[in-house]
Amino acid sequence: MRNTRSLQDEFVARTPRSAAFEKRGLASLPITSSRGISFHAPYPVTMDRGTGPVLTDIDGNDYIDLGANFFSMIHGYAYPPIVEAVTRQAAKGSVWSANNAPQVELAEQIVGRVASIDKVLFNNSGTEAFNLALNICRGATGRYKFLMAAGGYHGSMYDTSLGSKGLPGPSHYVAPYGDTETFVAAIREHGSELAGVFVEAIMGSGGFAQAPPSFFEAVQAACREAGAVFVLDEVISFRLSEGGHQRTLGLDPDLTMLGKIVGGGFPIGAVGGKSALMDLTNPAEGSVLASGTFSGNPLSMLAGGISVAHLTQARIDQLGLWAERIQAGIHAEAAKIGLPIWTRRAGSLVGWYFYDPGEGCVFGATRPDLAMVRRHHLAMLLNGLFPTPRAALATSTVMSDAIVDDIVARFGRSLEDLMADRPEKAAA
Ligand SMILES: Cc1ncc(COP(=O)(O)O)c(C=O)c1O
DSSP states (O other): OSSOOOHHHHHHHHHHHHHHHHHHHHOSSSSSSGGGOOOOOSSOOOEEEEEEEEETTTTOOEEEEOOOHHHTTOOOOOOHHHHHHHHHHHHHSSSSSSOOHHHHHHHHHHHHHHOSSEEEEEEHHHHHHHHHHHHHHHHHHSSSSEEEEETOOOOHHHHHHHTTTTTTBEEEEEETOOOOHHHHHHHHHHGGGGGEEEESOOOOOOOOOOOOOHHHHHHHHHHHHHHHEEEEEEEGGGGGGOOOOOOOHHHOOEEEEEGGGGGGGGGGGGEEEEEHHHHHGGGGTTOOOOTTTTOOOOHHHHHHHHHHTTOOOHHHHHHHHHHHHHHHHHHHHHHHOOOEEEEEEETTTEEESSSSSSOOOOGGGGOTTHHHHHHHHHHHHHHTEETTTTTTEEEETTTTHHHHHHHHHHHHHHHHHHHHHHHHHHHO
16 A cells, blocks of 8 residues: 555656656657557556556556457557458458458358347448437438537537537437437437437446346337437447447447457447448449548458457356456445445446446546546556546456456455545545
8 A cells, every 4th residue: 555655656656767758759649659548637648568368567566457448459569360361461461442252251250249240341440330329310311410428428429429418419319318209309300400310329428327128129219200310329338248239239320330349459449230321332323431541451351350259248258247346346445444336237337436426427527436446546546447538437358367366366455445545534
């Protein structure tokens, strides 16, 4: 337990090269790492490498990785089958404006796994997948607007960013996730304007809130009634079942958005769905442009093909068991020191809260325990754990029982350090 130095002082002492890189980076980048979401005070570490479940920063500090690059590195870092395949492919060329075999193979895998997907198209991020899905919705309906859950996140386009703050925008409405009556009423009220309705199967940025299947069934039915396209965002939740979380929920969405693990650690987004909708992107048949200089590049396709093929249902089940063990461990460790803590788990995903979040969506930037989450993040880094800065983690296939037990022990020590560092305690 640390009593003499604050968490921040200790972090600064252990990461001088990261500090120097942050300073250097800010002279030429508005934020370092191009990703505001990765920022935490006083500065994010600069990583040097990742191997299996471990990340190493440029000061030589090791961390067991829990953030998995926001839940995308499901087989850890430098996964040997992917390294071998992309190295071979890179020597043959990384992209061209023509088809490639790995693209067809990844498409076949996704179509084979997800019952609602007849055809699929690839691009380079979940944000691009949203863009394409919305264009298909618009092309199919001749309507412009969309509806999303307040606190939902479908990428960093202007409107979806507003929606993640719970705000309506120029081309979208918002309705509360999981509140069937209000959500369905919004679809009915705006139905004639709606090209599509976008919902995450499990709220990612919204703190792993999980609506019951009846909510999704009602949304799906209301979309059909309104003639709006029902789009299920499985960018995060595809990791929860071989057939996507829609298999577990018993859903048949018109379109599905994919990303993250489908790229095996390389840039990826994908939209799949019913042939009648997907065929609108075929220049011979429809009016929706699907393009992108690097879309479907063989590196992402190859890595993604391996990532998906190696994610068998048995492995998904194991990821869930490890996450369950971590969740139980978090509660046991917190109980030892009398710290109230709440958790949510969806398969391999676990979030934790220093207040009772209830059932609903958690707005990351305004959660009432934000100050504590930030201090705890530093405490976790100092104990060799690398979660997302938003108090969330995911298990990966390269973990083991021993690593999971080590994670729990380190988590326990991070909670002790958090308590020792609590300003309210220091002031008492
Ligand atoms: C549910 C969901 N949809 C879409 C996206 C956007 O994906 P990307 O960051 O690849 O643009 C994310 C990213 O975190 C997400 O969580």
